Amino acid sequence: MSQQNRPVRGDHPYEQKITSTDEHEERAGRSLITTDHDVIRQWAAERQARPAKVPGTEHDGRAGVLRFDFPGYGGGDLEEISWDDWFRTFDERGLNFIYQEHRKDGNQSNFFRLENPDREDA
Numbered sequence: 001m002s003q004q005n006r007p008v009r010g011d012h013p014y015e016q017k018i019t020s021t022d023e024h025e026e027r028a029g030r031s032l033i034t035t036d037h038d039v040i041r042q043w044a045a046e047r048q049a050r051p052a053k054v055p056g057t058e059h060d061g062r063a064g065v066l067r068f069d070f071p072g073y074g075g076g077d078l079e080e081i082s083w084d085d086w087f088r089t090f091d092e093r094g095l096n097f098i099y100q101e102h103r104k105d106g107n108q109s110n111f112f113r114l115e116n117p118d119r120e121d122a
Contacts, residue, residue, distance in 0.1 A: 006035050008096050010117030015098060029104030033115075034097050037087055043099060044068055047110055051086035052078035063089045070110055094118065 008017055015033035016026055021042050025032060034040065044051070049068035054077070057064025063085055069078045090097075095116055100109035 006091065006094075008033050008035055009094060010096065010115070012096075025101045028102040028106050029100065032099050032101065034099075035091075035095075037083075040087075040090075040097050041083065043101070043112075047108070049110070050080050051083050052080050053086075053089075055079045062092060066090060066095075066114055068112070073110075090114070 005019075012033050015031045018024075018032050018034040018039055019036055021036075021038050023039075047068075047070060049070045052067045052069040053063035054065040054067060063081055066086060066089055067078050069080060093116060095114045097112060098115055099112040103109045103111075
């Protein structure tokens with residue numbers, strides 16, 4: 001069962017919640033947060049980023065540390081995985097995708113991080 005539309009978990013007073021590909025940042029440099037698969041896929045496609053994992057971090061039959069492999073950024077230590085595997089791990093771990101569309105100067109941003117709202121040190 002797809003969890004594509006599961007709600008963002010945790011307290012996020014400073015991030016703008018995005019729930020569809022029709023929504024965008026209120027202003028350049030704004031931190032955004034989503035769990036929507038289409039939003040994440042679109043963000044990655046706009047940057048030609050491919051879903052990836054850090055090899056050797058697998059746990060309980062799923063990818064461990066999730067990343068994106070951006071062209072020209074030396075992702076040689078990453079292993080490309082399918083979107084299905086990437087999202088299965090993302091959803092099973094209940095992660096939030098925190099990201100930017102643009103930096104404050106208006107240029108495209110590659111910033112993202114994956115947040116586990118259940119972790120005490122997050």
